[in-house]
Amino acid sequence: MIAKALARCAASMIAAALLMVAPAEAKTWDENYFPNYTVYDQDGNSYKFYDDLVRGKIVVANFIYTTCTDICGLATARMAQVIEGLGDRMGEEIFVYSITLTPEIDTPETLKKFTTAFGEVDGWKFLTGDPEEMKELRWKLGERSRFLGEHRSDMVMGNDTDGYWRRISLMGNLDSVTREILDLDPQFSENSQTKIARLGNQQRHALSHRPGEGLFQKACSGCHKIGGGDRIGPDLYDVSAKRGHDWLMRVLIEPAKLRDEGDPLFTELDAQYPNVLMPYLDLSEADARDVLKYIDWRSAEVREIRIWDQAILDAAGAHDAGAHVHEAGAHAHEAEADAHDAEAHAHDAGAHSHGAEPDSHVTGADPNG
Numbered sequence: 546m547i548a549k550a551l552a553r554c555a556a557s558m559i560a561a562a563l564l565m566v567a568p569a570e571a572k573t574w575d576e577n578y579f580p581n582y583t584v585y586d587q588d589g590n591s592y593k594f595y596d597d598l599v600r601g602k603i604v605v606a607n608f609i610y611t612t613c614t615d616i617c618g619l620a621t622a623r624m625a626q627v628i629e630g631l632g633d634r635m636g637e638e639i640f641v642y643s644i645t646l647t648p649e650i651d652t653p654e655t656l657k658k659f660t661t662a663f664g665e666v667d668g669w670k671f672l673t674g675d676p677e678e679m680k681e682l683r684w685k686l687g688e689r690s691r692f693l694g695e696h697r698s699d700m701v702m703g704n705d706t707d708g709y710w711r712r713i714s715l716m717g718n719l720d721s722v723t724r725e726i727l728d729l730d731p732q733f734s735e736n737s738q739t740k741i742a743r744l745g746n747q748q749r750h751a752l753s754h755r756p757g758e759g760l761f762q763k764a765c766s767g768c769h770k771i772g773g774g775d776r777i778g779p780d781l782y783d784v785s786a787k788r789g790h791d792w793l794m795r796v797l798i799e800p801a802k803l804r805d806e807g808d809p810l811f812t813e814l815d816a817q818y819p820n821v822l823m824p825y826l827d828l829s830e831a832d833a834r835d836v837l838k839y840i841d842w843r844s845a846e847v848r849e850i851r852i853w854d855q856a857i858l859d860a861a862g863a864h865d866a867g868a869h870v871h872e873a874g875a876h877a878h879e880a881e882a883d884a885h886d887a888e889a890h891a892h893d894a895g896a897h898s899h900g901a902e903p904d905s906h907v908t909g910a911d912p913n914g
């Protein structure tokens with residue numbers, strides 16, 4: 546009897562000791578913290594906020610509203626760029642929620658239009674719900690602005706497994722933002738780092754000395770490409786050749802005014818891109834001028850690259866012109882592949898110049914200088 550009681554006592558002492566050695570780490574933001582309200586995504590699917598969308602997941606959340614004429618469009622465009630960098634982990638371990646600040650207006654249908662403009666991705670949900678509940682939800686997620694204009698372009702990210710949450714700006718370097726999100730996953734390996742290095746998009750531009758380029762990357766590239774087609778807004782390739790300088794300055798500095806005045810050209814553009822607006826970005830005249838100069842510069846460069854590409858294709862074609870028509874076609878494809886290789890090298894060169902290693906064989910070939 547006594548032996549048994551002693552054994553029991555010893556066992557409980559050991560258990561107590563173990564508990565003291567390894568206390569369960571208290572999570573600050575756990576299931577008791579997050580409300581488990583019903584929320585709806587852009588397709589009208591309903592979820593329990595904590596159980597279905599947070600529990601056991603890596604979560605990134607930001608706050609938008611679809612009628613916003615300034616920062617939300619840009620923030621969403623940048624979120625789309627970050628998501629591109631997260632690759633196939635999106636919808637697997639990592640989930641992104643863009644939560645509306647105006648649930649009264651943003652029904653699933655309204656959100657759907659907005660989502661379509663930015664491209665739908667597995668694991669990226671635009672959420673709405675009961676206005677009172679959504680208010681509490683965003684307060685709990687740290688978005689505590691008192692009125693819409695005050696709301697920030699930050700996002701909140703966390704890993705529910707370890708309860709580690711933090712806030713980060715979406716306006717910083719996008720590669721770093723992507724890194725920070727991946728870092729929330731303890732499984733994040735060296736392998737994934739090379740993936741980001743390959744993305745390397747924003748990093749190169751941070752080194753630029755061209756006025757306007759940094760601004761373009763930060764504030765415009767989420768929505769516009771220069772050559773290569775439309776993104777969320779129109780392709781800006783050679784836009785100066787198509788439009789007057791003063792009109793372009795107004796698009797950049799006072800888009801809302803241009804819209805309100807019913808400017809015919811801008812109204813037509815609005816109609817062509819109905820789900821997103823060119824945002825008011827609070828640019829100064831100098832900023833606007835610089836960014837237009839950069840668009841001109843980059844357009845000229847894209848034009849040169851196209852001519853160069855064509856010349857290679859022509860050369861390949863001329864070389865085999867004559868009897869072997871089919872073969873010539875095949876060679877042209879090879880040449881095209883080479884041209885892509887050259888482009889890849891040029892990108893490498895961009896990365897090298899970071900480490901101040903002149904890489905002479907590609908000088909002049911880097912489309913980003």
Ligand code: HEC
Pocket residue numbers: 617618619622760761764765766767768769777778779781784788793796797814815816818819821822823824826836837
């Ligand atoms: C949230 C997405 C978004 C961002 C960010 C954005 N734009 Fe736009 N932009 C648009 C859309 C959409 C249009 C088409 C007009 C409309 O629907 O408001 C447009 C139109 C334009 C036009 C007129 C194009 C034409 O064919 O005449 C120019 C120029 C332009 N944007 C430049 C910029 C520059 C420069 C920046 C960065 C400083 C920028 N935009 C940032 C979405 C965006």
